[in-house]
Amino acid sequence: MKIAVASGKGGTGKTTVAVALALSIPDAQLVDADAEEPNCHLFLSPTIHETIPVYMMVPEVDLDACTFCGKCAEFCRFNALAVIKDKVLIFPELCHGCGGCVYVCPEKAVGRRDRRLGEVEIGEARGHRFIQGRLKPGEPSAVRIVHEEIARLDPGAPAVIDAPPGTACAVQETVAGADACLLVTEPTPFGLHDLCMAMDLADELDVPAAVIINRSGPTDALIEDECRVRGIPVLLKIPFERRIAEAYSRAEPLSEAFPEYSEKLRQVWQQVREEVHS
Amino acid sequence: MKELLVISGKGGTGKTTVLGSFAALANSKVLADADVDAPNLHLLLSPRQLEDRPYSGAELAVVDRDTCTECGRCTEACEFLAIQDGLVDPRRCEGCATCSIVCPAEAITMQPQITGRLYFSDTRFGLLVHARLLAGAEASGRLVSHVREAARTAAEDRGVDLILTDGSPGIGCPVIASLSGVDAALVITEPTPSGLHDLDRVLQLAAHFRVPTAVSVNKWDINPDVASDIERLAAGLGASTLTRLPFDETVVEATAEAVPIVEWNDGEATKAIRALWNEVASWGALI
Numbered sequence: 001m002k003i004a005v006a007s008g009k010g011g012t013g014k015t016t017v018a019v020a021l022a023l024s025i026p027d028a029q030l031v032d033a034d035a036e037e038p039n040c041h042l043f044l045s046p047t048i049h050e051t052i053p054v055y056m057m058v059p060e061v062d063l064d065a066c067t068f069c070g071k072c073a074e075f076c077r078f079n080a081l082a083v084i085k086d087k088v089l090i091f092p093e094l095c096h097g098c099g100g101c102v103y104v105c106p107e108k109a110v111g112r113r114d115r116r117l118g119e120v121e122i123g124e125a126r127g128h129r130f131i132q133g134r135l136k137p138g139e140p141s142a143v144r145i146v147h148e149e150i151a152r153l154d155p156g157a158p159a160v161i162d163a164p165p166g167t168a169c170a171v172q173e174t175v176a177g178a179d180a181c182l183l184v185t186e187p188t189p190f191g192l193h194d195l196c197m198a199m200d201l202a203d204e205l206d207v208p209a210a211v212i213i214n215r216s217g218p219t220d221a222l223i224e225d226e227c228r229v230r231g232i233p234v235l236l237k238i239p240f241e242r243r244i245a246e247a248y249s250r251a252e253p254l255s256e257a258f259p260e261y262s263e264k265l266r267q268v269w270q271q272v273r274e275e276v277h278s
Numbered sequence: 279m280k281e282l283l284v285i286s287g288k289g290g291t292g293k294t295t296v297l298g299s300f301a302a303l304a305n306s307k308v309l310a311d312a313d314v315d316a317p318n319l320h321l322l323l324s325p326r327q328l329e330d331r332p333y334s335g336a337e338l339a340v341v342d343r344d345t346c347t348e349c350g351r352c353t354e355a356c357e358f359l360a361i362q363d364g365l366v367d368p369r370r371c372e373g374c375a376t377c378s379i380v381c382p383a384e385a386i387t388m389q390p391q392i393t394g395r396l397y398f399s400d401t402r403f404g405l406l407v408h409a410r411l412l413a414g415a416e417a418s419g420r421l422v423s424h425v426r427e428a429a430r431t432a433a434e435d436r437g438v439d440l441i442l443t444d445g446s447p448g449i450g451c452p453v454i455a456s457l458s459g460v461d462a463a464l465v466i467t468e469p470t471p472s473g474l475h476d477l478d479r480v481l482q483l484a485a486h487f488r489v490p491t492a493v494s495v496n497k498w499d500i501n502p503d504v505a506s507d508i509e510r511l512a513a514g515l516g517a518s519t520l521t522r523l524p525f526d527e528t529v530v531e532a533t534a535e536a537v538p539i540v541e542w543n544d545g546e547a548t549k550a551i552r553a554l555w556n557e558v559a560s561w562g563a564l565i
Contacts, residue, residue: 008316009289009290009316009318010286010288010289010290010316010446010447010448011288011289011290011291011447011468012289012290015472034448036448036449036450036479037287037288037447037448037449037472037475037476037479039288039471039472039475039476042471042472042475043471057357075375075379077337077373077374077375078374093454096357096372096374097357098357098358098372098374098375098376099355099357099376100374100375100376100379103355103376103379103380104379135449135450137449137479137482137483137486138454138482138483138486139450140419140450140451140454141450141451142450164448164450165289165290165316165446165447165448166313166315166316166418166446166447166448166452167315167316167411167413168315168411168418168450168451168452169416169418170450171315172369172414176369186290187534188530188533188534189318189321189533189534189536190294190318190321190533193316193317193318193321194316194318197315197316197410197413200413201413201414203413204369204413204414205369205414219534222534240530245500246500246501248470249469249470249471249500249501249504250501251470251471
């Protein structure tokens with residue numbers, strides 16, 4: 001089973017849960033799919049054995065063959081090419097790598113070149129297989145990196161995938177690649193609002209969801225009422241305690257600083273598994 | 279006209295708490311929420327919605343099944359694995375139209391798709407422009423640019439010369455779309471290893487766009503050593519360091535009641551945020 005840990009709102013405790021969950025399940029692989037800001041490694045100091053560069057295609061124009069007709073620029077939906085008199089300007093950071101300009105050029109003057117977006121690193125941490133993506137700063141989209149990370153999973157072993165915040169493309173890629181998702185939220189109006197967006201996304205992708213309330217306290221009903229209405233189970237509450245925040249600030253995995261969470265997270269895993277098979 | 283963007287790198291460090299308080303403290307401004315896939319600023323400002331516009335940020339390939347010969351050229355050409363046996367996966371389709379030009383039967387057309395909603399709302403602190411990306415939709419960066427353009431037009435119409443923009447976490451396309459052309463960026467971070475690591479990446483990005491940047495460490499007293507490390511890192515990357523904000527439990531209470539902390543009490547966090555705002559308001563990049 002593959003579980004994605006997502007949240008909608010940032011900073012609710014996705015990484016705390018993902019790291020502790022993976023450490024609590026024997027043989028579980030941990031994938032850090034927040035390639036914009038990968039943080040799992042800070043808690044685990046993994047050994048990296050392999051670095052796989054991730055590329056996308058961007059156009060390259062043969063100026064000897066080009067007649068400057070402008071068809072490529074006219075076709076490009078992303079404004080990644082501009083043709084002015086005897087020049088073709090290419091803006092690689094706007095390019096989506098669709099290759100349409102290659103097909104549309106009547107002179108076959110547009111070719112492809114690889115542009116590095118970042119990399120996927122594969123290694124090991126505390127006996128668990130570890131995969132993380134890293135997007136190069138300045139690159140707009142981590143979707144291809146996430147795709148590559150999920151493709152590198154060992155299909156025979158359980159996996160925990162730490163998603164990026166929000167609900168946009170890279171989150172969709174992460175959640176769509178999982179059998180279930182655990183949504184980590186906090187009992188505030190912000191947490192609730194973004195949790196609803198994340199639950200809508202899980203519903204849209206047809207991936208079963210369950211909720212963990214982090215920094216749990218007197219306002220939990222905010223979240224519980226919404227979950228009851230939607231029929232989504234709340235499987236765990238992690239209380240709002242300074243000692244937990246301090247352990248996080250020392251980069252200690254929750255399950256090591258407070259071993260009782262190992263058992264609690266194993267139960268969460270079991271409950272999600274039953275949810276998926278029902 | 280000047281625009282201040284508040285970002286964070288790591289999520290949940292207090293961007294919206296700070297920006298919501300700035301909204302209460304600044305005299306004349308238009309507010310923009312550039313976090314379109316987890317927008318929260320409106321929750322602090324109890325807005326009254328004035329206008330709700332559908333937003334079409336992308337096109338979608340549509341196959342005419344009667345004309346389609348299932349030759350497979352589109353599947354071969356699509357870099358996004360979005361078309362198979364004449365069926366389009368709307369979640370994967372980026373609207374590039376490549377399939378429509380490789381199709382020998384001319385069976386594919388491109389049709390505009392509603393990918394989000396743009397809202398104009400009235401708040402007790404002035405106009406708020408915000409948006410929401412629909413579940414599973416593409417092109418969050420374009421919607422962010424759209425929010426910023428709408429805020430700019432509204433500010434011009436009203437003769438307001440300051441825009442306060444709430445950004446999103448990370449360093450990807452929505453953040454790039456919110457940084458490009460902004461006058462100054464304030465990064466709110468926290469003294470944890472994740473806060474430190476992510477700050478490094480977001481400051482590299484701001485430097486790439488040559489945006490003047492300042493950093494304020496929120497909840498600095500959770501770990502004073504890491505707070506100092508963060509300020510050293512910021513200075514090394516050319517960012518100014520401004521007033522630190524303390525850990526103050528009343529912020530949680532104010533947020534639970536959906537009220538900016540500076541309107542809630544006159545505690546430690548309120549005092550620090552006021553001091554921070556005074557520094558920001560006199561920042562050369564914004565005058």
